Amino acid sequence: xxxxxxxxxxxxxxxxxxxxxxxxxxxxxxxxxxxxxxxxxxxxxxxxxxxxxxxxxxxxxxxxxxxxxxxxxxxxxxxxxxxxxxxxxxxxxxxxxxxxxxxxxxxxxxxxxxxxxxxxxxxxxxxxxxxxxxxxxxxxxxxxxxxxxxxxxxxxxxxxxxxxxxxxxxxxxxxxxxxxxxxxxxxxxxxxxxxxxxxxxxxxxxxxxxxxxxxxxxxxxxxxxxxxxxxxxxxxxxxxxxxxxxxxxxxxxxxxxxxxxxxxxxxxxxxxxxxxxxxxxxxxxxxxxxxxxxxxxxxxxxxxxxxxxxxxxxxxxxxxxxxxxxxxxxxxxxxxxxxxxxxxxxxxxxxxxxxxxxxxxxxxxxxxxxxxxxxxxxxxxxxxxxxxxxxxxxxxxxxxxxxxxxxxxxxxxxxxxxxxxxxxxxxxxxxxxxxxxxxx
Amino acid sequence: xxxxxxxxxxxxxxxxxxxxxxxxxxxxxxxxxxxxxxxxxxxxxxxxxxxxxxxxxxxxxxxxxxxxxxxxxxxxxxxxxxxxxxxxxxxxxxxxxxxxxxxxxxxxxxxxxxxxxxxxxxxxxxxxxxxxxxxxxxxxxxxxxxxxxxxxxxxxxxxxxxxxxxxxxxxxxxxxxxxxxxxxxxxxxxxxxxxxxxxxxxxxxxxxxxxxxxxxxxxxxxxxxxxxxxxxxxxxxxxxxxxxxxxxxxxxxxxxxxxxxxxxxxxxxxxxxxx
Ligand code: HEM
Numbered sequence: 001x002x003x004x005x006x007x008x009x010x011x012x013x014x015x016x017x018x019x020x021x022x023x024x025x026x027x028x029x030x031x032x033x034x035x036x037x038x039x040x041x042x043x044x045x046x047x048x049x050x051x052x053x054x055x056x057x058x059x060x061x062x063x064x065x066x067x068x069x070x071x072x073x074x075x076x077x078x079x080x081x082x083x084x085x086x087x088x089x090x091x092x093x094x095x096x097x098x099x100x101x102x103x104x105x106x107x108x109x110x111x112x113x114x115x116x117x118x119x120x121x122x123x124x125x126x127x128x129x130x131x132x133x134x135x136x137x138x139x140x141x142x143x144x145x146x147x148x149x150x151x152x153x154x155x156x157x158x159x160x161x162x163x164x165x166x167x168x169x170x171x172x173x174x175x176x177x178x179x180x181x182x183x184x185x186x187x188x189x190x191x192x193x194x195x196x197x198x199x200x201x202x203x204x205x206x207x208x209x210x211x212x213x214x215x216x217x218x219x220x221x222x223x224x225x226x227x228x229x230x231x232x233x234x235x236x237x238x239x240x241x242x243x244x245x246x247x248x249x250x251x252x253x254x255x256x257x258x259x260x261x262x263x264x265x266x267x268x269x270x271x272x273x274x275x276x277x278x279x280x281x282x283x284x285x286x287x288x289x290x291x292x293x294x295x296x297x298x299x300x301x302x303x304x305x306x307x308x309x310x311x312x313x314x315x316x317x318x319x320x321x322x323x324x325x326x327x328x329x330x331x332x333x334x335x336x337x338x339x340x341x342x343x344x345x346x347x348x349x350x351x352x353x354x355x356x357x358x359x360x361x362x363x364x365x366x367x368x369x370x371x372x373x374x375x376x377x378x379x380x381x382x383x384x385x386x387x388x389x390x391x392x393x394x395x396x397x398x399x400x401x402x403x404x405x406x407x408x409x410x411x412x413x414x415x416x417x418x419x420x421x422x423x424x425x426x427x428x429x430x431x432x433x434x435x436x437x438x439x440x
Numbered sequence: 441x442x443x444x445x446x447x448x449x450x451x452x453x454x455x456x457x458x459x460x461x462x463x464x465x466x467x468x469x470x471x472x473x474x475x476x477x478x479x480x481x482x483x484x485x486x487x488x489x490x491x492x493x494x495x496x497x498x499x500x501x502x503x504x505x506x507x508x509x510x511x512x513x514x515x516x517x518x519x520x521x522x523x524x525x526x527x528x529x530x531x532x533x534x535x536x537x538x539x540x541x542x543x544x545x546x547x548x549x550x551x552x553x554x555x556x557x558x559x560x561x562x563x564x565x566x567x568x569x570x571x572x573x574x575x576x577x578x579x580x581x582x583x584x585x586x587x588x589x590x591x592x593x594x595x596x597x598x599x600x601x602x603x604x605x606x607x608x609x610x611x612x613x614x615x616x617x618x619x620x621x622x623x624x625x626x627x628x629x630x631x632x633x634x635x636x637x638x639x640x641x642x643x644x645x646x647x648x649x650x651x652x653x654x655x656x657x658x659x660x661x662x663x664x665x666x667x668x669x670x671x672x673x674x675x676x677x678x679x680x681x682x683x684x685x686x687x688x689x690x691x692x693x694x695x696x697x698x699x700x701x702x703x704x705x706x707x708x709x710x711x712x713x714x715x
Pocket of ligand 1 (some may be wrong): 015016017018022025071080083084087162164165166167169172388389393394501673674715
């Protein structure tokens, strides 16, 4: 039994130690760097081609093809969380004690010594002591008497700084937790379509209707902004909301975030049979249409050129403005290519009884839809981390204590003591500067 | 951007570079020959250079109608500016001119790198048109500047024990304990700003790309840098200032900064490569 207790104690000690933290952090940094050098998410074959079969075997076996989600990486992150938690728990009583102690004015010489290192200076009187304290940056100075009846002054600042590292550690913990939970719980969907389309969002009860989609171009033909105007309806309740989403300004509705992700061209493909309209459907570039009464016949809109120019290298688009639409199509019959060509507006292609025309090119929008309920937790973690850093670095605990020398008839002057452990030599120099007279 | 704006910016940029170069040489003479005067002139040249550099950036910003921090050239020149700013502040604050000897070569290298980049002003793709971008990049510039200073101070720390003490060194190179404190101050500033950089970058990425963290190489390397400096802090706490390992980590940290900035764009693919 005793052995188990000792082992648990030892393990706890290691887990809450700073040495363990340093080791973990170094390994984490190296792993992150490794993941950035090795292409991630490739297949064994791709690694074997890039390196050698043996190396590829190791890469896949060790999970180096997906470092950031590999079991050992996650285990390290979990250990870091445990480490942070343990370290923060262990340190609460100690920080509280120091925090409280610094709040009280020392009333004995021994207490003052404990609070004020070896930094001491002799001064004339209480007036000069206060002046020095002001010069050292203390605005509020407390007045009191020691247990043996001598007058004293006390200044303290940066007590909150005692919590800096603690708050920073808490922030990192929340950040990792928020990120990790988000990774496991988040949902992602994509939908794409043209104005007027209503699209089901994955297996949810939401339907997105694209009311409008615009691409704003600048004078030099580069894109200024993509904007989709969308309505989202929850079919289970009938509730609906409308909003616009553009790059850098997603729409947030029903706890989902709608991102304007990308765009492309779509056009209508009209098929006539013996002069009679058979079908007319919108198809995105890269997609195809199956002829209604002859499923073996497939018409693919391979590419679309808004401003068609024919060059030696084939068709290109001279600009992204809709000046001279060109449709590159392919016709398949029973899986075999029957023909391909580029048509311009108004031209048609005839295949036996069928005539095909392309018309009304327009931009479709691709929306990405996500839900990550833990993003706010991760953000909170980030902000708490920053707060902790601010406290740790810019609010160092600093104390100055001044006391009347001797008592009764032997009054002859005052002694000032100062302390700022984090300020190190910089604070000591400043203290000397102030107390030796050239500090103002 | 109006042609004459670009020409003025170009002129100012070239003069800035020459001034930084002259400051670097004079600071070197000051340290190598142990003479006081060159340092005084170097400090003036560096300050004037900094003022012209600021003017060049403002003119470019006005011409482009946005913060001049979005392509490789703009970020490089801003990086050099941030390093120069933090360097001037630390030299002044700690009366520490030898810092100039070690920091000006880094400033000059970075502005030299900027000079080799294309200075074209291009319109931004929609994802880059965000208010968060301004916060993201300007905090990065201060962070990188501060890390550059901690690098220079840590190099002095590591070299300090090899230097034979004489009056000049006693006067101009602080003792190791003080060097450690100055480096710590610089790292503190840098880490705080790097944290801002990462958080604002994540907020922006969430809005622009839909995920706040996607292990893109630049993100990953800024995390690596952040971790290295966290290790620096703990090593310092654990071993005390006499130990060299913290100083070594400050040097490694700045190598990571440079890699995050130049290496990632050059060697690794990702959304952050501005090309
Ligand atoms: C990513 C992880 C971590 C970060 C960002 C971090 C950050 C910090 C910071 C900023 C400080 C203040 C340093 C200073 O004031 O100079 C600090 C102090 C400290 N850290 Fe961490 N830390 C991390 C992990 C850990 C872990 C896992 C432990 C576990 C043992 C730990 C133990 C300590 C201790 C004991 C201190 C001294 C506290 C004090 O002076 O009040 N740290 N840490």
